[in-house]
Amino acid sequence: MMAMPGQKAKNFKGSLKRLLVYLKPFTLTLILVLAAAILSTIFSIASPKILGRATDLLFDGMMAKIKGVPGAAIDFEGIAFILALLAGLYIISALFGFIQQYLMSGVAQKVVYRLRNDVNDKLGRLPLKFFDSRSHGDIMSRVTNDVDNISNTLQQSLTQLITSIVTLVGVIVMMLTISPLLTVILVLTLPLSFMVVGFIAKRSQLYFKSQQAELGALNGHVEEMYTGHTIVKAFGHEQKSIQQFDEINDRLYKSSWKAQFISGIMMPLMNLIGNIGYVLICVVGGILVTQRAITVGDIQAFIQYARQFTMPITQTANIANIIQSTIASAERVFELMDEEEEGAEPVRPVVLKQPRGDVAFHDVEFYYKPDVPLIERMNIEVKSGQTVAIVGPTGAGKTTLVNLLMRFYEVTGGSITIDGQPIQGMQRGHLRNQFGMVLQDTWLFNGTIRDNIGYGRPGATEEEIVAAAVAAHADHFIRTLPEGYNTVLNEEASNISQGQKQLLTIARAILADPAILILDEATSSVDTRTEVQIQHAMNHLMTGRTSFVIAHRLSTIRDADLILVMNKGSVIEQGSHDxxxxxxxxxxxxxxxQFASKAPVAG
Known part of the structure; x- marks a missing residue:
C-alpha cells in the first residue's frame, strides 16, 4: 500500500548528515547488516531459477514418455535433490534475515537511546525563556513522537530499503541470465507504472492532508467538549456541540473516503499493468520455447522474478516517503538541540555552607526584548528572616523578580546577591537548593502522597514527612483517605481537591527546610478556615527564614516586614502595611x- 505523504525536511542533506553521525559508531555492525541483507536476498532470489530446473526435469521426463523414448522416466531423485536444496536455501535466507533484523534492532535502539539522552540533557540546560516561548505540546512531540519516528525507520524501513534495492538488482540480473528479450519487455512496463504511481500520489496527497486537518479538528473538538462538558451542559449547548461534531465528522468522512479510495486503486492498477507484462512474457516466452531458445522452467522462473520485480519498486517509493518524514522529524529534534543554552557555570563557584538569607538587588535591569525594558534600576535590601510581600497589578513583574532571583532568567544589568555573594558566581543547582517554593499552580506527580511530600527532600524519614504534613494541616485529610499516605495520586491528581493539592505542596516546602521561601499566592485555592490554619503554619515556617510572598489578596500580607509595590517593572513604593x-x-x-467597606480611604 502507498504510504501517507509525510512532512518534508527543510534541510534534508544537513539533517541526514547529523543523523549519520549517530550511526557512525556502528559502522561495522551496519556493514554486517548490509552483508546479511545481501546474502539473505541472494539465497531467496536464486530459488526460482533452481526451481525452474526441477520443472525442466519433470517436463523433459513427461515429454520423453509421450514420445515413447525407451527407458524414459521422470528423474524423481533429481527433483528431490533440487527440492532439498531449495529448502536449505530458504532456511539459510531466513537465518541471514534474522541476523539482519537482530543486528539492526540493536543499532536502532542504541542510536535512539543516545539521542533521547542527548535531548533530555539538552532540555535540562535550556533556560526558562525557551519553555515560556514554546508550546508544551510541540516540545513533547519533538521529544516523543519525532524520536519514535526515527526509531521505527531505523529498525524497519532502513532494512526494508536495503532488501528492496538488493532484490531489485538481483532480480534484474537473474532475468537477464534467462532472457534479455523478456527482461526488456518487462522493463518497458515500468514507465507506465511510474505514471500511475505519480498520478495517484499527487491526488491522494491533497486528500490525505485534508484528512489529517479534519482529524485534528475533530480531536480538538472532542477534547474541548469533554474537558468542558459541565459548562456545555450548564448553558444548554449539547445540540450545538453535536451538530458541530457531525459537521466535522462528515468532512473527515469525505476526505478520508477519497484518500483511501484513490490510494487503494493503486494496487489494482499496478496488478493490471503487471498482468499485461505477464501476458506479453507468456506469449513471447512460449514462442521462444518452441524455438528451443529457453526452457519451460526458465519461463516459470522468469514469471516468478517478474512478480518479485514490481514489489521492491513500490516498497522503495513508500520507504522514500517515510525517510523524508523521518529526516523531517530528525530536523525538528536537531532544532531543539541547537537552541541557545543557559550560560556556563562558574569555574570556581561560590558555596554558601550556612546561608543566612540576606538578599539584595543592586541596580537590576531586565529585558525580555532588547528594546522593551521590563525592570529598570531595581534596588532592594532584604535582611535575613524578613518577610517580603510583593504586590502589584498583573504584568507588573512580580513573578519575573522571583525568576531572576532563582536565575531562571539572567539579569540584563546590575547584580543580585545572597549573603553578599553574587548569584552569578554560584552553580544554579546549589543556588536553587536555598529556595523552597509554593506556587499558585500546584504540581504533583503520579505516585503516592508520601512520595509527593518526600520530593522536597530526598531521603526524608517517615516521621519527617508526617511532621511536615502536620505543620501544613494536611495530615488529617490524608489519614481520612482509604490508603492514607500510600494513596496513589493519578496523573493529574484529580482524585483529591484543589485545596488538598495545595496543602501537599506546602508540606513539601516545609519538608525541604530552605533558607529562603517563595510563596506565590499559596492560599488562593483553599477555604477561609484552612487559609487561617495555613497562615499559622506559614508564620511558624517563616520564622528565621527570608520569605518572598507574591500576593493578590492584600489581607494575607498585612504582617509582612516589607511590602514592595511594583508597577510596570519598577518598585514604586516600599514599606510596612501601615x-x-x-x-x-x-x-x-x-x-x-479590595476593602472599601472595611477600611478607611487613605487621604
Missing amino acids: ELLEQGGFYADLYNS
Missing part, C-alpha cells in the same frame, strides 16, 4: 479597592 497606607499612594488605592 506606612504604605499612610502614604496614600498606589498601595493604598489597591488596598482600599
Whole structure:
C-alpha cells in the first residue's frame, strides 16, 4: 500500500548528515547488516531459477514418455535433490534475515537511546525563556513522537530499503541470465507504472492532508467538549456541540473516503499493468520455447522474478516517503538541540555552607526584548528572616523578580546577591537548593502522597514527612483517605481537591527546610478556615527564614516586614502595611479597592 505523504525536511542533506553521525559508531555492525541483507536476498532470489530446473526435469521426463523414448522416466531423485536444496536455501535466507533484523534492532535502539539522552540533557540546560516561548505540546512531540519516528525507520524501513534495492538488482540480473528479450519487455512496463504511481500520489496527497486537518479538528473538538462538558451542559449547548461534531465528522468522512479510495486503486492498477507484462512474457516466452531458445522452467522462473520485480519498486517509493518524514522529524529534534543554552557555570563557584538569607538587588535591569525594558534600576535590601510581600497589578513583574532571583532568567544589568555573594558566581543547582517554593499552580506527580511530600527532600524519614504534613494541616485529610499516605495520586491528581493539592505542596516546602521561601499566592485555592490554619503554619515556617510572598489578596500580607509595590517593572513604593497606607499612594488605592467597606480611604 502507498504510504501517507509525510512532512518534508527543510534541510534534508544537513539533517541526514547529523543523523549519520549517530550511526557512525556502528559502522561495522551496519556493514554486517548490509552483508546479511545481501546474502539473505541472494539465497531467496536464486530459488526460482533452481526451481525452474526441477520443472525442466519433470517436463523433459513427461515429454520423453509421450514420445515413447525407451527407458524414459521422470528423474524423481533429481527433483528431490533440487527440492532439498531449495529448502536449505530458504532456511539459510531466513537465518541471514534474522541476523539482519537482530543486528539492526540493536543499532536502532542504541542510536535512539543516545539521542533521547542527548535531548533530555539538552532540555535540562535550556533556560526558562525557551519553555515560556514554546508550546508544551510541540516540545513533547519533538521529544516523543519525532524520536519514535526515527526509531521505527531505523529498525524497519532502513532494512526494508536495503532488501528492496538488493532484490531489485538481483532480480534484474537473474532475468537477464534467462532472457534479455523478456527482461526488456518487462522493463518497458515500468514507465507506465511510474505514471500511475505519480498520478495517484499527487491526488491522494491533497486528500490525505485534508484528512489529517479534519482529524485534528475533530480531536480538538472532542477534547474541548469533554474537558468542558459541565459548562456545555450548564448553558444548554449539547445540540450545538453535536451538530458541530457531525459537521466535522462528515468532512473527515469525505476526505478520508477519497484518500483511501484513490490510494487503494493503486494496487489494482499496478496488478493490471503487471498482468499485461505477464501476458506479453507468456506469449513471447512460449514462442521462444518452441524455438528451443529457453526452457519451460526458465519461463516459470522468469514469471516468478517478474512478480518479485514490481514489489521492491513500490516498497522503495513508500520507504522514500517515510525517510523524508523521518529526516523531517530528525530536523525538528536537531532544532531543539541547537537552541541557545543557559550560560556556563562558574569555574570556581561560590558555596554558601550556612546561608543566612540576606538578599539584595543592586541596580537590576531586565529585558525580555532588547528594546522593551521590563525592570529598570531595581534596588532592594532584604535582611535575613524578613518577610517580603510583593504586590502589584498583573504584568507588573512580580513573578519575573522571583525568576531572576532563582536565575531562571539572567539579569540584563546590575547584580543580585545572597549573603553578599553574587548569584552569578554560584552553580544554579546549589543556588536553587536555598529556595523552597509554593506556587499558585500546584504540581504533583503520579505516585503516592508520601512520595509527593518526600520530593522536597530526598531521603526524608517517615516521621519527617508526617511532621511536615502536620505543620501544613494536611495530615488529617490524608489519614481520612482509604490508603492514607500510600494513596496513589493519578496523573493529574484529580482524585483529591484543589485545596488538598495545595496543602501537599506546602508540606513539601516545609519538608525541604530552605533558607529562603517563595510563596506565590499559596492560599488562593483553599477555604477561609484552612487559609487561617495555613497562615499559622506559614508564620511558624517563616520564622528565621527570608520569605518572598507574591500576593493578590492584600489581607494575607498585612504582617509582612516589607511590602514592595511594583508597577510596570519598577518598585514604586516600599514599606510596612501601615506606612504604605499612610502614604496614600498606589498601595493604598489597591488596598482600599479590595476593602472599601472595611477600611478607611487613605487621604
